[in-house]
Amino acid sequence: MPDKPNPARIPWHMVSPVVSYANYLNCHAGDSFGPRVIEDYQFLFVASGKGLVCIQGNAYEACSGDLFYYGPNVVHSIIADEAEPFSLYGLHFNWSSELVPVDRRIMPHISFVKGQEYTRMDNRICIGDNLSETLFIQDYQKLSRQVFLPYFERLVRVYGANEAFAPLQLRAYVIELLIAMKKTGEASELSLETTNPVVLAIADQLDQRVRERYDRQWLSQYTAYHPDHASRLFREHTGRTPYNYFMQRKIELVKQLLVSTNDTLLEIADHVQAGSIHAFTKWFTHMTGLSPGRFRKRSRMI
Numbered sequence: 001m002p003d004k005p006n007p008a009r010i011p012w013h014m015v016s017p018v019v020s021y022a023n024y025l026n027c028h029a030g031d032s033f034g035p036r037v038i039e040d041y042q043f044l045f046v047a048s049g050k051g052l053v054c055i056q057g058n059a060y061e062a063c064s065g066d067l068f069y070y071g072p073n074v075v076h077s078i079i080a081d082e083a084e085p086f087s088l089y090g091l092h093f094n095w096s097s098e099l100v101p102v103d104r105r106i107m108p109h110i111s112f113v114k115g116q117e118y119t120r121m122d123n124r125i126c127i128g129d130n131l132s133e134t135l136f137i138q139d140y141q142k143l144s145r146q147v148f149l150p151y152f153e154r155l156v157r158v159y160g161a162n163e164a165f166a167p168l169q170l171r172a173y174v175i176e177l178l179i180a181m182k183k184t185g186e187a188s189e190l191s192l193e194t195t196n197p198v199v200l201a202i203a204d205q206l207d208q209r210v211r212e213r214y215d216r217q218w219l220s221q222y223t224a225y226h227p228d229h230a231s232r233l234f235r236e237h238t239g240r241t242p243y244n245y246f247m248q249r250k251i252e253l254v255k256q257l258l259v260s261t262n263d264t265l266l267e268i269a270d271h272v273q274a275g276s277i278h279a280f281t282k283w284f285t286h287m288t289g290l291s292p293g294r295f296r297k298r299s300r301m302i
Helices: 145-161 166-189 197-208 218-223 227-238 242-260 265-271 277-288 292-299
Strands: 008-010 018-026 032-038 041-048 050-055 058-063 066-070 076-080 087-094 110-112 125-127 135-137 140-142
Touching: 018 145, 018 166, 041 145, 050 066, 058 066, 087 145, 135 166, 145 166, 197 218, 197 227, 197 242, 218 227, 227 242, 242 265, 242 277, 242 292, 265 277, 265 292, 277 292
Parallel strands: 008 125
Antiparallel strands: 018 087, 032 076, 032 110, 041 066, 041 087, 050 058, 050 076, 066 140, 125 135
């Protein structure tokens, strides 16, 4: 079986979004849109209520705080619940292009799809150059309504104002939205929003062994489950694998050692069993975008 292709990637410094349309829609019971495709990209944010959003055959029961994403030619449909129809914010945009004056705006083109056969598109994108800075976006993610609703309210308000500086302001607000999504992801990377005792036990043991090399067989020692089953359980409850959780803990420990101690890089590499100084430097740079030496120097500057 061929490997799954890597998602599209945009470096942060190349993100120059241009908003082509932004609106708020208070749906009626059973309202439906699609199946359809668009020529640009769209964020669909659920402000309240319920409904069903289908993206390339994947059906999501949508509720308040859900964010959906799809790009050009990705088949999707939207159906409002009969009893509690949802209210939606829609944002059409392109990731990187020149700003267009208000009087030259072109409404996004939407085409409806007939039949069930279509070409499945890779509906994922990574923003950033390295793992620690990457914002990964796919079909669906859960956000805090309280935190993110104001971003979409503001985008719709500015779009409707039709002021000359609106295109620039909209670009700035979309960038703010993306950064907020990234920061929210960072905050949840080291937290475990679960009460599952097995998952919490795995996490506790991984925290205690963060200075060691990761060993997949630990999962059997901690749970009496096969490592594959334990890993699936951990991912179902946390959204990431035990290995990814462990390596994020390890990188945070290394950052702490670089900032708070005068240990040499070789000593720190030994502390966390990261192998040779070359392997340690390569790993840290890949994870953070900075070499260990540069990270330490930057962190200690006034």
